[in-house]
Amino acid sequence: MxxxxxxxxxxxxxxxxxxxxxxxxxxxxxxxxxxxxxxxxxxxxxxxxxxxxxxxxxxxxxxxxxxxxxxxxxxxxxxxxxxxxxxxxxxxxxxxxxxxxxxxxxxxxxxxxxxxxxWKEVENIHETRRNNHEEREALVVKEPDEGELEEEWLKEAGLSNLFGESTGDSQESMVFLSTLTRTQKAAVEKRVETVTQTLRKKNKHHQIPDVRDIFRLQSDPKEKVCDENETSAVRTTENRSGTQDETKGLKFSVGTNEQKTPPQDMPFSETDINLEIPFAEQAANTKDSSVGKMCKGGGGDTLPLNFRLPKDKTGTTKIGDLAPQDMKKVYSLALIELTALYDTLGTEFKQQKAAKIKTKDSGLFGVPLSVLLEQDQKKVPGTKIPLIFQKLISQIEETTLETEGLLRIPGVATRVKSLCQELEAKFYEGTFNWENVKQHDAASLLKLFIRELPQPLLTVEYLKAFQDVQNLPTKKQQLQALNLLVILLPEANRDTLKVLLEFLQRVIDHRDKNKMTLNNVAMVMAPNLFTFHGFGSKTIEQSEFVMAAGTANVMRFMIQHQKLLWTIPKFLVNQVRKQNAESQKKEKKDKAMKKLLKKMAYDREKHEKQDKVPNDADVPQGVIRVQAPHLSKVSMAIQLTEELKASDIVARFLSQKSGNVQTLKKEEVFLYEIGGNIGERCLDDDTYMKDLYQLNPNAEWVIKSKQS
Structure with a gap:
């Protein structure tokens, strides 16, 4: 041929x-x-x-x-x-x-x-598909109706009650909107306006609220004319001070006279990723200060690819560190922030939606991730990564990662096809003979698994957004967008992607032997991650000829900066804290009203308050009480100092030589921040406890193992 x-x-x-x-x-x-x-x-x-x-x-x-x-x-x-x-x-x-x-x-x-x-990998993919005569229904991306994308966007952002019949009951959304930045509000307002105009056309006889009425409470007449220094000062103060003004109300507006702190020079270098100030706000400041200097396509961006995260004294938050209820808020905020970033940079952001297709409800290859995990969890409860995916990676690593051309040299096509069929029949039976699987065949099976997913690992919704990252002006902004996109992925997709990227990095670590550098691996894996079996041939061709260099660079970024990509920006965590604090204030007011309605006796309330006083008095100022219910030392009062870290507290508990403590390892237990203005947060070892205590003085501190 x-x-x-x-x-x-x-x-x-x-x-x-x-x-x-x-x-x-x-x-x-x-x-x-x-x-x-x-x-x-x-x-x-x-x-x-x-x-x-x-x-x-x-x-x-x-x-x-x-x-x-x-x-x-x-x-x-x-x-x-x-x-x-x-x-x-x-x-x-x-x-x-x-x-x-x-x-x-x-x-x-x-x-x-x-x-x-x-191109070699593309040819290998084509050859594999020509040898595989099984026809599958192609995944078709639906063409949305007018306003449909914006309506779906608002629903995903948790703002569905800003339009439609539920508009009147939008108090919760008003609280949410009060914590948004200027650029985030602009992104929401733009989508609400589009949906509102669409609804007006469809329902001319119904009264549709004007978007200006929705944002009236959060708007400020000076917002659009504030000078750059004032804007920078407000944003810096908001993010540096955390939630210190929570008791005064949560007005996350920009350009007001609410905070008078003068501008401060941010101690961030050009290669530092600033997680304290929202990415879209950084882009807006850069855009305002370099009009005519920076053009679309990255003119003037010559930064090396050695970005780093400056240490945060209140601790770095990774994906998986937050409780589900807080992570849900992070998801909504990340979607709004990503959209605001794309809006600010003049890049179109559109989520795609696939038409429903018939998929396999059992098997290994060509099966949706959700179905795979459901059947795998029956075998191994709590499994978050498909078992076949884990086994293929371990099979490659058990042989050696030093094989020259690993991932690049394909397995024999007929043998790979035969192995695929045999795995389908014997994998769950436990009778498949892995000793007969050659390393290059296992690597080909791994790539085949990724391509054969009915929907791409990066999801139909966000695949185009991942591809469009290459169009953002600077590498730093590309990295920021990738960070938000990773947060937006469904948990199963995100976890599987993480395992894949970690494996690819281990392959690169042996580049002196296997000749697989970061560039080589990115080039080989890009066609597998950005093209997949579900799309028809037209899209595949476009990926081959149009997206080649771009997707390879996105792939390279994802491998090289994967640790950074799985970090939740501090500004998002701070916004979650503000939302939680505002919700708690509302709950307290509701409880007080209920007490009045029930006419509870004054002495009973007084008695309840007296019961709480001794507990507070037990802990002196500058001291926290740490609980460890699963350790032999279940409680300990800890004096806060400037240099005390979370790791020091854990080490102090583990040093107690009694009970089952001797069997525990430091890697198995963590200090958690629970309650106050956060649901639950696993602390990293380098968290300075005094700084975090000042950010969340009402939290409880518990040592426990992290759920896998």
């Missing part, structure tokens, strides 16, 4: 006396034909080949990915079509600093990354 040839041509910007001006994309006929089928040329600076490809030239303003077939033969094998795509991210004038300062994140890395591995 004839292999298609792919030529990758770089469009150079020729510098003339009148300044740099990019050439037109090379016409189809101008590309030289190959006598032999040829593969994609690596996009390396100045690396020319004689196989019909052209090299990446310094000062290039774009990349043309052009696919064609030699000798003008028949159609492309495997249903692939010929076509071209021009990646012109930046059409603005060149800065005097040189070409390297004009390229986007994707373009910068094209100097380093070879697309050879990507």
């Amino acid at each position: 004839e292999t298609p040839a792919v030529a990758v041509a770089a469009v150079a910007a020729e510098e003339g006396p009148g300044g740099g001006r990019p050439q037109e994309a090379l016409p189809w006929a101008a590309l030289p034909r190959c006598a032999e089928p040829c593969r994609a040329a690596p996009l390396r600076r100045g690396a020319g080949r004689g196989d019909g490809s052209m090299s990446w030239l310094p000062g290039s303003r774009g990349v043309v990915l052009t696919a064609y077939h030699p000798s003008g033969g028949g159609g492309a094998p495997g249903g692939r079509r010929s076509g071209q795509y021009t990646m012109n991210h930046d059409n603005s004038k060149k800065t005097p600093d040189g070409a390297s300062f004009d390229r986007s994140g994707s373009q910068d890395s094209l100097d380093e990354l070879s697309l050879d591995d990507y």
